[in-house]
Amino acid sequence: MKVLIIEDDPDVLDVISLCVELRWPDAVVWGAPDGATGLATVARENIDAVILDLGLPDVGGLEVCRKLRQESSVPIIMLTAQSQPTAIVRGLETGADAVVTKPFNHLELMARVQALLRRGRGDRLHDNENNTPRVQMDS
Helix, strand or coil: EEEEEEEECCHHHHHHHHHHHHHHCCCCEEECCHHHHHHHHHHCCCCCEEECCCCCCCCCCHHHHHHHHCCCCCEEEEEECCCCCCHHHHHHHCCCCCCECCCCCCCHHHHHHHHHHHHHHHHHHHHCCCCCCCCCCCC
C-alpha cells in the first residue's frame, strides 16, 4: 500500500506516518510539505490513499483536491484545523472522501483510511476467511 501525506507541519507529518507504518507495516509512506510536491508525487507514483492538509503554504488544500480529482479517483482524507461546518462541507464538495478536524484521534484517522481502502479494494485488504485486515505491497 502506498500512502501520500501532504502536510506542511513536520510534527503532524511524523505522527501520521508513524500511525500508518504501525497499522500497515508493509506500507510505503510519502510525505510532501506542500501542494506542488504532493501533486508531483501523485503523478509519479501509484498512490493508494492521500491524507491532505487543507492549509498548505503554496497551493491550498482545496485546489490540490480539485486537481487530484481531475486526474484520479484516489481516496482523499482532508485534514483541517477549521471546525466550522462550512469548511468540512467545502472539503467534501471539492472531492475529499472524508474530512477530519485537527486535533484528530489517530485511531479514527486510520479507521477512515481503512474504510476508504476497503471500499475501493476490499478483496486485497481482508482475508476472506476471517475478515482480518491484510495489506499487500503494490508491485
